[in-house]
Amino acid sequence: MVSQNHSEKKTKVKRRQIIPGFGLSLGLSLSYLSLLVLIPLSMIFIYTSQIGWGGFLREISQPIVVSAYQLSFTTALVASLINLVFGVLTAWVLVRYSFPGRKLIDGLLDLPFALPTSVAGITLATLYATNGWIGHLLPFKVSYTQVGIVVALILIGMPFVVRIVEPVLQNLEKENEEASAILGANRFQTLVHVVFPKIRLAAFSGFALAFSRALGEYGSVVFIAGNMPFKTEIAPLVVMQKLEAFDYDGATSVALVLLVASFLILFLINFSQWVVKRKFAD
Amino acid sequence: MAELSLSRESGGFVQARRHTGNTLTEPVWVQTLLTLIVITFISLFLILPLIFIFTEAFQSGISAYFASISSPEALSSIYLTLTVLVIVVPINTAFGVLLAWTMTKYRFKGKSLIVTLADLPFSISPVIGGLIFVLLFGDHSILGRWLLSQNIQLVFNTTGIVIATLFVTYPFVARELIPLMENQGSLEEEASLILGAGTLRTFFKITLPNIKWGLLYGVILCSARSIGDFGAVSVISGHIVGQTNTMPLQVEAFYDGYQMTAAFALSSLMSVVAIVSLILKSYFDWKNTRPA
Amino acid sequence: MSIELKNISKSYGPYQILKNIDLTIKTGELVALLGPSGSGKTSLLRVLAGLEYADEGTILFHGENLTDAPIKKRKAGFVFQHYALFNTMTIRENIAYGLKAKPRRDRPSKKEIQEKVDQLLHLVRLEPYGDRYPSQLSGGQRQRVALARALAIEPHILLLDEPFGALDAKVRKELRLWLRRLHQQVKMTSLLVTHDQEEAFEVADRVVIINKGRIEQVGTPTEVYENPANSFVYDFIGNVNQVRGTISDGLFTTGAFRIPVDTAGQADGIAFIRPDEFTIQATNEQAADRTLSATVTHIHPSGSVIRLELERQDENQNLEVEVTKREFDKLSLSKNQHVFLEAKKVKVFTVN
Numbered sequence: 001m002v003s004q005n006h007s008e009k010k011t012k013v014k015r016r017q018i019i020p021g022f023g024l025s026l027g028l029s030l031s032y033l034s035l036l037v038l039i040p041l042s043m044i045f046i047y048t049s050q051i052g053w054g055g056f057l058r059e060i061s062q063p064i065v066v067s068a069y070q071l072s073f074t075t076a077l078v079a080s081l082i083n084l085v086f087g088v089l090t091a092w093v094l095v096r097y098s099f100p101g102r103k104l105i106d107g108l109l110d111l112p113f114a115l116p117t118s119v120a121g122i123t124l125a126t127l128y129a130t131n132g133w134i135g136h137l138l139p140f141k142v143s144y145t146q147v148g149i150v151v152a153l154i155l156i157g158m159p160f161v162v163r164i165v166e167p168v169l170q171n172l173e174k175e176n177e178e179a180s181a182i183l184g185a186n187r188f189q190t191l192v193h194v195v196f197p198k199i200r201l202a203a204f205s206g207f208a209l210a211f212s213r214a215l216g217e218y219g220s221v222v223f224i225a226g227n228m229p230f231k232t233e234i235a236p237l238v239v240m241q242k243l244e245a246f247d248y249d250g251a252t253s254v255a256l257v258l259l260v261a262s263f264l265i266l267f268l269i270n271f272s273q274w275v276v277k278r279k280f281a282d
Numbered sequence: 283m284a285e286l287s288l289s290r291e292s293g294g295f296v297q298a299r300r301h302t303g304n305t306l307t308e309p310v311w312v313q314t315l316l317t318l319i320v321i322t323f324i325s326l327f328l329i330l331p332l333i334f335i336f337t338e339a340f341q342s343g344i345s346a347y348f349a350s351i352s353s354p355e356a357l358s359s360i361y362l363t364l365t366v367l368v369i370v371v372p373i374n375t376a377f378g379v380l381l382a383w384t385m386t387k388y389r390f391k392g393k394s395l396i397v398t399l400a401d402l403p404f405s406i407s408p409v410i411g412g413l414i415f416v417l418l419f420g421d422h423s424i425l426g427r428w429l430l431s432q433n434i435q436l437v438f439n440t441t442g443i444v445i446a447t448l449f450v451t452y453p454f455v456a457r458e459l460i461p462l463m464e465n466q467g468s469l470e471e472e473a474s475l476i477l478g479a480g481t482l483r484t485f486f487k488i489t490l491p492n493i494k495w496g497l498l499y500g501v502i503l504c505s506a507r508s509i510g511d512f513g514a515v516s517v518i519s520g521h522i523v524g525q526t527n528t529m530p531l532q533v534e535a536f537y538d539g540y541q542m543t544a545a546f547a548l549s550s551l552m553s554v555v556a557i558v559s560l561i562l563k564s565y566f567d568w569k570n571t572r573p574a
Numbered sequence: 575m576s577i578e579l580k581n582i583s584k585s586y587g588p589y590q591i592l593k594n595i596d597l598t599i600k601t602g603e604l605v606a607l608l609g610p611s612g613s614g615k616t617s618l619l620r621v622l623a624g625l626e627y628a629d630e631g632t633i634l635f636h637g638e639n640l641t642d643a644p645i646k647k648r649k650a651g652f653v654f655q656h657y658a659l660f661n662t663m664t665i666r667e668n669i670a671y672g673l674k675a676k677p678r679r680d681r682p683s684k685k686e687i688q689e690k691v692d693q694l695l696h697l698v699r700l701e702p703y704g705d706r707y708p709s710q711l712s713g714g715q716r717q718r719v720a721l722a723r724a725l726a727i728e729p730h731i732l733l734l735d736e737p738f739g740a741l742d743a744k745v746r747k748e749l750r751l752w753l754r755r756l757h758q759q760v761k762m763t764s765l766l767v768t769h770d771q772e773e774a775f776e777v778a779d780r781v782v783i784i785n786k787g788r789i790e791q792v793g794t795p796t797e798v799y800e801n802p803a804n805s806f807v808y809d810f811i812g813n814v815n816q817v818r819g820t821i822s823d824g825l826f827t828t829g830a831f832r833i834p835v836d837t838a839g840q841a842d843g844i845a846f847i848r849p850d851e852f853t854i855q856a857t858n859e860q861a862a863d864r865t866l867s868a869t870v871t872h873i874h875p876s877g878s879v880i881r882l883e884l885e886r887q888d889e890n891q892n893l894e895v896e897v898t899k900r901e902f903d904k905l906s907l908s909k910n911q912h913v914f915l916e917a918k919k920v921k922v923f924t925v926n
Contacts, residue, residue, distance in 0.1 A: 016627050017388050019471060020644060021481040025384040032377045033400055036449055040414040041402065047417050086323050093320045097313050099296045105321065107564045108328050113503060114556035116510025118530040119549040122537045123331045126338065133334060134326075155327050187308055209405065216407025219512030219530065223537065236409040236513065243413065243517060248422060255410045262406040266398055274394075472625055473658040475645045477672030478727055487671075491662040 044259055047252045059253035064229050065238055069257065072235040075146060076214035079153030084207040087161025088199065094162070095169040109163070112156050117219025124152050125223040144226030149234065152221045153214040160213065161206030168202040201276050205269050212265040216258060335553050338546035350536075350544035351551060359532035359548070362440065363509055366528065370447045370508045375501050378455025382493075383485065385456070386463040387471065397460065404453040411450045412517025415442060438520035443528060446514040451507045458500030459493055466492055495570040502559045502566075509555060575636045575730040575763050576601045577622065582631035584617060591617050592628065593787040601636075602761040604754075606768055606778035610810065614787040615767045619733050622765065623650050635730065648731075651724030651762075655736040657716045659708040665719050666691050666704040672727035694722040697756070714745040721753075725760070732764040738773065746770075750777050771811055775799065783807050805923040808846040815893050817845040817866070818925075826922045829888030832863050835922045842925040845917075849881070849896040853916040854905055866915045868893055870907055882907070884915070 048056050059065065094106050112120070128135040128142035128151060135142055142148045172195065180190040218236040225232040235258055242251035296313045307313070340347050350356060381400060385393055403411060419436035420426045429436060436442055470492065474484040490497075512530040519531060527535060529548055536545035582595040591614045599605050607615040620626040622633065624645035633641045640648055660668050673687045682690065695701045698718035700711075708716055717737055724732060737753075738746040754777050757764060768774050774781050775795040783790040783798065783806075791803040802808040809816070819828030821843040826835045828845070835843070855865075871892070872883035880902040882895045895915060897905075907913070 017390075018625055018645065019387050019468070019475060019481055019484065022384075022388045022390075025380060025388070026390070029377070029381045029384045030396070033381070033396070033452075036445075036452055037403060038399065040418050040449065041406075041410075043414050043417040043423060044410070047422060086320070089316060090320045090323070093317050096307065097296050097317055099317050099321075101321070103564075105324050107560050108324065108332075110560055110563060111328050111332070111556060114506040114510075114559045116512060116530045116533070116549075116552050116556075118512040118533050119335065119510070119552055120331065121512075122533060122545055122549065123335050123338075126542075127331060127334055133330070151327075155331075158327060212405040216405070216410065216513075218407060218409050218516070223534075236407045239407075239409045239413060240513075240517065243416065248417070251413060252417065255407070255413050258407050259410055262402070266401065266405055270394060270398055469654060469656065469658040470660055473652070473654065473660070473723075474671070474675075476623060476625075476650060476652045477675055477723065478646055478649075479671070479675035480646075483675055488660060 041259070044252055044256050047248070048256050051249050051253065055249060056253045056256070059250050060257055062250075064233070065235075065250075065254055067230045068233050068235045068238045068254075071146065071149070071231075071233065072215055072258075075149045075153055075234070076211050076217075079150045079214050080157055080207050080211040082150075082154055083157045083210050084161055084203060087158070087206055087210075088165055088203050091162045091165040091169055091199075095166060109159050112158050117156065117217070118223070120155055121152065121220040121223035124148070124155065124220065128224065143224050144228075144232065146232055148224040148226070149221050149232060152224050153217060156217055156220050157210035157214050160210040161203060164202045164206035164209075165199050168199050172198055201272060204272060208265050208269050212262050215261060215265075332553060332557075335546055335549050338542060339550040341546075342543045346543055347547050347550075350541070350547040353544065355527065355532055355535070356544065356548055359527045359529045360551070362443070362527065363529040365440070366444055366447050367505060367508050369444050370451055371501060371505050374448060374451050374504055375455050375497075378452070378500060378504070379459065379497065381456040382459035382463055383489070385460055387468055387489075397456075400456060401453050403449050403451075404457065408450055408511060408513025409517055411514035412446050415446055415449070415518055419445075437518050442518040443515050446518045447508050447511055450511050450514050451504045454504040454507060455497065455500035458496050458503065462493055462496040463489075495566040499563050499566045502562055506556060506559050509552060576634075577731060577763060577765070578632075578634040578637075579618075579622075580632040580634070582618070582621060582628045582633070584614075584621065584626065584628045584630075591787050592621070595631070595787075595789060597782060597789065597792070599763060599765060601763055603779050604757045604764045604766065604777060605780045605782060606766045606774035607782050607784055608768055608771055608774040608810075609784035611769055613784045615769075615784050616735055618784070619735050619765060619767050622648075622731075623652050623733050624648050625652075649727070649729050651727065651729030651732040653717070653720050653724050653732070653734040653737045655739045657708070657713075657720045657740075659716055659719060659723070661708055664705050664707055665695075665700065665711070668708065668719055669694050669723045669726050671723065676727075690726060694726055697725070698722045712745075713741045714749055717741065717749065721756075730763070732762050734764065734766045736767055736769070739768070739770075746773070753777055783810065785810070802846075802921070805844060805846065808921060808923070813849050813894060815847045815849065817847065817891070817893075819843055819845060821922070821924060829866070829886070830862070831866050831917075833917075833920055833922070837922075837924055843922050844925055846921045846923070847917045847919070849894045850879075851917060851919040852895045852897075853918060854882075854895065854897060854901070854907070855914045855916060856905065857914065864917050864920070866893070866917070868913060868915055870909055870911045870913065873907065873909060875902075884913070887912070 051059070060069075090109070094102060125143050125148070127133050128138075128148060130136060130141060130143070132143070140147070142151060176194050176198075177190050180194045181187075185193065216236055218234075218240070221234055222237055225234060225237070227233050227237055235254060239251045239255050239258070242248075242254065296310070296317045308316075351360075385397055416437050417423060418426060419429060419442070421430055436445065470488050471484050474488045479487070509528075510530055511528075512534075515528055515531060516534075519527065529552055533545050533548050533552075536542075536548065577597075577599040579595055579597045582592055583590065584592040595618060607618060609615045617626060621628045624640075624643065624647075628641070631641070632639060635648065660671065663671070669691045670687050673682055673690060676682075691704070692701075695704055698721060700715060700718055700722070703711060703715065703719075708719065711719065717740075721737070734753075738749050741749065750773050753766075757777075766774070766777060775798075778795065780793060781795055781798050782792050783803075785806050791798055791807050793801075798807065799811055802811055808814055817828055817831070819826050819831070819842075821827075821835055821837050821841045822839075824834055824836070824838060826833050826843050826845060831845075833845070837843070867887045868884035869887060870882055871885050874881040874883075878899050879896050880899060882897065884893045884895060885891070886893060893915065905913075
């Protein structure tokens with residue numbers, strides 16, 4: 001009690017944690033993340049650097065690879081745009097309207113997350129085959145065409161936009177819309193000027209996640225695509241085939257481009273959220 | 283008053299939610315049209331395929347169905363999938379909870395970078411998830427060459443499947459928990475610490491009961507992905523029938539061999555698991571949002 | 575247990591929220607930290623509890639340096655504004671939590687814990703509610719549970735962070751009288767954070783006025799009210815008229831109003847006059863210097879005190895004056911009447 005003199009001096013303290021155990025928690029978390037995710041992922045970069053820049057460019061500029069990239073990007077883009085439109089619509093209908101079966105549909109929306117992709121793949125392939133339940137009703141071929149790829153990608157990307165937009169719509173203050181209506185805006189103007197700006201960021205994030213997922217999707221697509229080189233062969237399948245042919249240089253180079261694309265999309269999502277947070281922070 | 287009760291919102295197929303009597307919504311015909319579009323879209327892409335799986339599975343009768351799911355290939359795939367599940371899910375649940383705890387209960391720089399990195403397995407191609415372990419444990423890396431020289435084979439077998447599944451299912455628990463725990467804040471934890479409790483007691487007595495429904499949903503998603511992963515496991519399994527086929531791979535094998543009933547029968551099992559997951563999810567959501 | 579804070583400073587990024595705080599709280603005292611929102615009062619309380627760490631300075635509990643001590647070592651009871659009750663536990667479990675969390679050698683037996691919980695439920699008058707969950711109680715009841723829970727571990731000091739802030743006015747008033755009595759009973763060194771001056775003055779032995787991370791004044795409620803140390807405190811404590819003017823040659827002047835001040839030289843000044851520190855006169859007979867001439871613009875005739883709004887005649891400024899009902903009747907004031915306001919008590923501060 002008496003010996004307090006040593007403590008009289010100013011103590012400059014570093015920022016500490018309130019709950020004990022920070023070091024252990026962070027250490028274990030980071031070790032596991034590094035061992036399981038970061039170190040293995042870095043293999044793609046390490047391996048590609050061994051091939052060298054020239055080799056890498058040679059691999060990814062093969063006509064078959066270029067056409068696979070084009071196909072993957074186009075189909076992923078089309079599918080996620082469709083999902084963007086239907087996702088916002090579905091979220092709106094689920095949050096704002098009441099109709100028989102609403103709960104069922106709401107619950108089923110997560111099915112693409114829960115159903116194995118290969119199951120989805122063989123099911124769609126058979127349904128949309130020329131003699132399938134849906135396929136025989138359509139005037140054009142779906143299975144084994146690029147349309148089929150889009151169909152599979154729509155299915156697996158369906159929940160993203162809905163699930164991100166839904167809570168935003170739920171938390172929307174009704175007063176904003178009421179104010180807009182009282183100030184004389186019609187319903188359409190209110191939706192465009194008041195509601196839409198509020199869900200824009202969420203819708204974009206959902207779209208970007210669906211796009212990223214679609215770009216890398218493999219299981220559901222391989223069954224319905226038919227996998228004809230230059231026509232219906234997607235980039236992840238090229239990786240797979242190169243691997244089966246023990247062409248590791250090719251497989252890794254093709255994969256690197258996909259990986260970087262995923263990085264960029266994730267970065268874009270986080271960045272846009274960061275910008276918006278900064279802009280509207282209190 | 284009498285005029286008000288003549289509201290045209292009564293009795294229609296579609297009604298505006300939560301604001302009965304509120305004029306602030308779209309015309310009824312717009313509501314009905316939009317709802318029908320959504321129902322059609324969902325039916326076409328979700329409900330119809332689901333019905334189709336079971337129709338195909340039982341097309342040749344119930345006995346054929348049971349014969350196909352009890353074939354040696356099917357049984358061994360079920361066994362392998364379950365083995366992977368019981369190893370992967372507990373490990374990733376523990377580390378997922380730990381990651382969410384670290385990210386939400388402590389203040390430090392670089393948090394969003396870690397969260398982004400931890401989310402990578404969710405958004406990159408599953409094929410890449412397999413490829414990286416082939417590169418790491420095959421003879422393309424120093425580690426791989428050393429392992430092989432010690433006769434340790436970590437790819438093209440069950441160990442490889444477990445590792446790849448650990449990778450692809452890693453983000454699910456933390457993804458579910460981080461927003462939930464951020465919302466809850468640390469007030470109760472602070473109260474617990476002030477009352478003299480340590481970290482472990484605070485976690486088990488205070489944090490865990492508060493996050494249990496979200497956690498269970500994360501575990502469900504993690505399990506679903508563990509059962510259903512196809513791309514990563516495809517790469518790493520090396521396609522050895524009867525030995526390293528998981529259920530999704532076995533579905534592919536049956537399908538490629540034109541054994542449609544067997545393919546859809548096995549699919550139907552996984553669909554049941556998926557449906558049960560969705561029901562549990564709705565239940566957990568309901569539990570989560572219901573006031574305690 | 576006494577508390578000594580020496581030179582405590584803290585910043586969040588570029589914002590310095592605590593600036594060189596020095597404060598001593600005597601054993602058994604109940605001190606209120608009073609300040610507007612964002613003044614740093616809650617941060618100071620959290621620094622004391624160990625929920626935040628100061629960047630600089632020393633904290634002594636009864637002479638023992640606990641600046642860097644973890645939360646546990648401080649043995650502080652803390653009552654949160656939003657209760658922070660454990661929602662998944664019953665009221666009894668909430669109160670028993672701290673006792674059960676003690677290391678085994680200090681932990682009371684099950685029976686002792688039960689008795690202690692009964693005792694505390696009695697203290698906060700919630701005996702019938704022990705087996706309910708927090709969500710089944712009202713706000714005031716929840717806050718009493720929070721207090722019982724904090725007291726269960728027999729803390730050395732009690733820290734209350736706007737404990738009644740989330741409650742409605744009537745409950746707030748009841749609870750603060752109850753807290754006053756409780757404090758007289760247990761005589762525990764206590765620190766109460768509030769932005770409500772009525773609450774601070776009613777409950778506390780001493781009041782600490784804090785603004786923008788700095789202590790503006792420390793004193794008993796009477797001292798602070800009677801003798802505000804500066805213009806901020808004057809303005810913050812209760813209603814006050816602020817009359818701008820100039821100071822020169824030891825005289826504060828605005829219009830015809832002039833009073834002597836201690837300040838030498840030339841400066842701008844503000845005179846602070848509380849609404850109840852005026853005498854209203856129909857004619858300006860004596861003390862012309864201390865008088866403002868004004869017109870009644872509004873009369874709020876409710877209650878035992880009548881509130882008048884007036885407009886100065888020499889300047890475009892509104893004044894607020896309070897008179898007792900009796901005086902009001904005697905003067906028989908009416909709207910648009912011209913009156914003279916004699917300031918009984920004026921405090922002048924220079925404006926920098």
